[in-house]
Amino acid sequence: MFKIIKKEILNPTVTLMKIEAPLIAKNAKAGQFVILRVSSDGERIPLTIADYDNNTITIIFQIVGATTYKLNQLNENDTILDVVGPLGNPTNTKDYKKVIVIGGGVGCAIAYPVAKQFHLEKSNVTSIIGFRNKDLIILENEFKQVSNQFYILTDDGSYNKKGFVTNQLEELLKQDSSYDLVIAIGPLVMMKAVCNLTKIYNVKTIVSMNSIMIDGTGMCGCCRLTVDGKTRFACIDGPDFDGHSIDFDEAIERSKMYHSIERNAYDHVCNLLKEEKKNV
Amino acid sequence: MFNPSKEKTYMPVQDANVRNKNFDEVSLGYDCNSAINEANRCLNCKNTPCVSGCPVGVKIPDFIGKIKEGKFEEAYEIINNTNTLAAICGRVCPQENQCEKNCVRAKNGEAVAIGRLERFVADFHLNNSSDDNIKKVASKNQKVAVIGSGPAGLSCASELAKRGYQVTIFEALHLAGGVLVYGIPEFRLPKSIVQKQIDHLISLGVEIKTNVVIGKTITIEELKNTYNYKAIFIASGAGLPRFMNIENENANGVYSANEYLTRINLMKAYKETSDTPIVKANKVAVVGGGNVAMDAARCAKRMGAKEVYIIYRRSKEEMPARQEEVEHALEEGIEFKFLTNPISIGKDSNNFVNKIRCVKMKLGEPDASNRRSPIVIENSEFDIEVDCVIMAIGTSPNPLIRNSLSDLKVEKWGGIIVDEETNATSIESIYAGGDAVTGSATVILAMGAGKKAADSIDKYLSLKK
Numbered sequence: 001m002f003k004i005i006k007k008e009i010l011n012p013t014v015t016l017m018k019i020e021a022p023l024i025a026k027n028a029k030a031g032q033f034v035i036l037r038v039s040s041d042g043e044r045i046p047l048t049i050a051d052y053d054n055n056t057i058t059i060i061f062q063i064v065g066a067t068t069y070k071l072n073q074l075n076e077n078d079t080i081l082d083v084v085g086p087l088g089n090p091t092n093t094k095d096y097k098k099v100i101v102i103g104g105g106v107g108c109a110i111a112y113p114v115a116k117q118f119h120l121e122k123s124n125v126t127s128i129i130g131f132r133n134k135d136l137i138i139l140e141n142e143f144k145q146v147s148n149q150f151y152i153l154t155d156d157g158s159y160n161k162k163g164f165v166t167n168q169l170e171e172l173l174k175q176d177s178s179y180d181l182v183i184a185i186g187p188l189v190m191m192k193a194v195c196n197l198t199k200i201y202n203v204k205t206i207v208s209m210n211s212i213m214i215d216g217t218g219m220c221g222c223c224r225l226t227v228d229g230k231t232r233f234a235c236i237d238g239p240d241f242d243g244h245s246i247d248f249d250e251a252i253e254r255s256k257m258y259h260s261i262e263r264n265a266y267d268h269v270c271n272l273l274k275e276e277k278k279n280v
Numbered sequence: 281m282f283n284p285s286k287e288k289t290y291m292p293v294q295d296a297n298v299r300n301k302n303f304d305e306v307s308l309g310y311d312c313n314s315a316i317n318e319a320n321r322c323l324n325c326k327n328t329p330c331v332s333g334c335p336v337g338v339k340i341p342d343f344i345g346k347i348k349e350g351k352f353e354e355a356y357e358i359i360n361n362t363n364t365l366a367a368i369c370g371r372v373c374p375q376e377n378q379c380e381k382n383c384v385r386a387k388n389g390e391a392v393a394i395g396r397l398e399r400f401v402a403d404f405h406l407n408n409s410s411d412d413n414i415k416k417v418a419s420k421n422q423k424v425a426v427i428g429s430g431p432a433g434l435s436c437a438s439e440l441a442k443r444g445y446q447v448t449i450f451e452a453l454h455l456a457g458g459v460l461v462y463g464i465p466e467f468r469l470p471k472s473i474v475q476k477q478i479d480h481l482i483s484l485g486v487e488i489k490t491n492v493v494i495g496k497t498i499t500i501e502e503l504k505n506t507y508n509y510k511a512i513f514i515a516s517g518a519g520l521p522r523f524m525n526i527e528n529e530n531a532n533g534v535y536s537a538n539e540y541l542t543r544i545n546l547m548k549a550y551k552e553t554s555d556t557p558i559v560k561a562n563k564v565a566v567v568g569g570g571n572v573a574m575d576a577a578r579c580a581k582r583m584g585a586k587e588v589y590i591i592y593r594r595s596k597e598e599m600p601a602r603q604e605e606v607e608h609a610l611e612e613g614i615e616f617k618f619l620t621n622p623i624s625i626g627k628d629s630n631n632f633v634n635k636i637r638c639v640k641m642k643l644g645e646p647d648a649s650n651r652r653s654p655i656v657i658e659n660s661e662f663d664i665e666v667d668c669v670i671m672a673i674g675t676s677p678n679p680l681i682r683n684s685l686s687d688l689k690v691e692k693w694g695g696i697i698v699d700e701e702t703n704a705t706s707i708e709s710i711y712a713g714g715d716a717v718t719g720s721a722t723v724i725l726a727m728g729a730g731k732k733a734a735d736s737i738d739k740y741l742s743l744k745k
C-alpha cells in the first residue's frame with residue numbers, strides 16, 4: 001500500500017499527488033514512469049514520475065477514465081493499492097547544450113522533470129508550454145525556474161499569447177539554427193506536428209510515448225509501436241523515441257483502441273460514485 | 281483388487297455447451313471411489329517406466345499404492361517430497377508425453393490416469409489440511425532472493441524455506457504466481473488453488489514482495505550489497521511475446537496471447553465488476569498450436585465470440601498442446617485450421633483488424649527439431665474475416681534483468697546461460713532456471729529447475745558459512 005502524502009488540485013481536470021514510495025523514489029530518474037492500480041479487479045495505468053525526493057514520488061494526472069476518476073477520489077492519508085516502478089528508460093539529458101523542451105497540456109507534468117534535469121546538467125533550456133485555455137494551466141512557475149527562455153501559449157488566447165506550441169517553435173527555429181535537441185511531450189497530435197516541423201529544420205527530436213500499458217515490463221506487447229519500420233515496446237525500449245522515426249498515425253489509432261469501452265466504464269463509475277454520495 | 285478396464289476411469293467435466301460460456305473449472309476431478317478404482321488399474325511395475333517419464337521423478341507407483349489403500353494423505357506426502365506444486369501439475373502437465381506415455385497399460389488400452397490421480401491427491405490434501413500450525417521460522421540466518429513467482433520461483437523458494445533459509449520472492453506484478461495467474465485461465469487452473477500453494481509458502485516463512493521489478497525498483501547490486509542477500513535465483517520467465525512481423529500486426533484488435541490472457545485472467549476482464557477493457561470480438565483467429573493458443577481460443581469463446589479459429593501451420597499430430605486441451609477446445613466449438621499460416625492482416629479505416637490472409641501449407645522433411653517442416657503451397661492464399669487476432673506463437677526470455685546486469689552471460693536469443701548440473705550463471709552466487717533459461721517450456725520443467733537450483737544454492741551457502 002502506498003500512502004498519499006499530499007494532494008493538490010491543479011485545475012478542474014488535473015490533480016497532483018505526492019506518494020510515499022521510498023523504493024521507487026530511490027532509483028527514479030527523469031523520464032521514467034510508474035504503473036498503478038487503484039482497486040482490485042481494476043486497470044493498471046502508467047503515469048510519469050513528475051518529481052521525486054528521498055521518500056516520495058509525485059504524479060500528475062488528468063481525469064480521463066474510470067481509473068483516474070477513482071484515483072482522484074482518494075485523499076491525503078489514503079493509500080493507493082499498487083504502485084510499481086520506476087519503469088522505462090530515463091531520458092538522456094547529457095550531451096546536449098541547447099535544448100527546446102515542449103510540453104502540451106498534462107504532458108507538462110512529464111516535460112517538467114526533463115526540463116529540470118537539463119537545467120541541472122547546465123544545458124541552455126528553452127521551454128514552450130501550451131494549454132487549451134487559461135483554466136488548464138499547470139506548472140508555469142516551475143518551468144520558469146528551470147528555463148533560460150520561457151514561452152507559454154493558450155489555444156484560445158485566454159492567457160498570454162494565442163496559438164499552438166508549434167507556432168512558437170517555428171518562430172524560434174527560423175531565427176536560430178543552433179538548437180541541438182527538441183524534446184516534445186504531450187498529446188500525440190501535438191508531438192506529430194512538432195516532429196513534422198523539426199524534420200524540416202533538421203533538428204533531432206525526442207518524444208515520450210504514453211502508450212496503453214499493462215505490466216510495463218515487456219510482457220504483454222500492448223504498448224507496441226512502429227519505430228523505423230520495426231515493432232518496439234514503449235515500456236522497455238522507451239518511453240523516449242526518435243520522433244522522426246515513429247509511425248504516429250498508427251500510434252494515434254492504437255491510443256483510441258478502447259475509447260468507446262472506456263467512456264462507458266467512466267460513466268458507469270461516475271454514476272456509481274454519485275449514487276454512493278447520495279446515499280451517505 | 282485389480283481393475284482390468286482398458287479405459288481410464290471417467291472424470292466428470294462440465295458440459296461443453298455450458299462451460300464454453302463460463303470461466304469455472306472444466307474438469308471436476310475424481311471422488312474417492314473413482315480415484316481408488318483408477319488406482320487399481322496400476323500394475324505397480326517393478327522397473328517404474330512412468331517415473332522415468334516424469335521430469336522431477338515423482339514416485340508414481342508408490343503414491344498410487346497409497347491411493348489403493350485409501351491413504352490419501354500419505355499418497356500426498358509421497359508426491360510432495362518431489363513435487364511441491366502437485367495440485368497445479370496434476371492439472372497442467374502434458375502427462376501423455378511424460379509419465380503416462382511410458383505406462384505399460386497404454387500398450388493395450390489407455391494409460392493409468394496418473395495426472396488425474398495426482399490432482400485428486402493434491403486436492404484432497406488442500407481440502408483436508410490446514411497450514412495454521414505450520415508457521416515455520418527460518419533457522420538459518422542467510423537470505424536468498426528469488427526473482428519471479430512463477431513455477432520455478434515458487435519451487436525454489438519452497439525448497440530453500442524448508443531447509444531454513446530466509447527467502448524473499450520478488451514479483452513485478454501486483455499478484456504472485458507468474459504465468460499461473462496471468463496466463464493459464466481460471467477454467468483450467470482455478471486461481472484459488474494457486475493462492476493456496478502461495479499461502480502455504482508464506483506459512484513456511486517465505487516473504488513475497490509484489491510490485492517490485494528487479495533491475496528497476498531494486499538492482500541486483502542492491503540485493504547483494506544493500507539488502508544482504510547471499511544468493512539470488514533468477515526465475516523471471518519467458519514473458520516477452522513474439523510477433524510474426526507481418527503487415528498490420530499492430531492494428532487494433534491484434535493481441536499477443538500474453539496481453540489477451542492477462543487482461544482476462546489477471547485483470548479479470550471477464551467479470552462485470554472489472555474496469556479492464558478488452559475488445560469484444562465476434563470472430564477471432566488465434567495463431568499457434570500450443571497450450572497458450574488453446575487457452576486464448578477458449579477464453580475468446582467464453583468472452584462471447586461466435587466463431588473462433590486456431591490457425592496452425594503444421595498438422596494436428598505436431599501440435600505441442602496438451603491432448604486434453606485440444607479435445608476440450610474441439611468440444612467447445614473451436615475450429616482448427618491446420619496446415620495454414622497467416623501472411624498478412626487486413627484492417628478497416630479505423631485501424632481495426634477485419635481479416636487475416638493465410639496460405640495453405642504441406643509438410644516436408646523433418647527438420648532439426650525432428651518435426652516435419654511446413655512448406656507453403658503456391659497460390660493457396662485465402663482470407664478469413666475476423667475482428668480479433670491473437671498471436672500465440674511463443675515468447676522469449678524477459679530482457680529486463682539481463683539488460684541491467686552486463687556480466688550475465690546469455691544466449692543470442694536471450695536465454696540465460698547456466699551450468700546444467702547446478703543452474704549456476706556466469707556470476708557467482710547468482711543462479712537461474714525455468715523459462716528464463718530454456719525459453720517457453722512447461723510448468724513441471726520450470727519447477728524441476730527451481731528445485732535443482734535450490735539444491736545448488738544450499739550447497740553453495742553451506743560451504744560459505
Ligand code: FES
Pocket residue numbers: 212213214215216217218219220221222223224233234235236
Ligand atoms: S506494457 Fe506490457 S509490454 Fe509494455
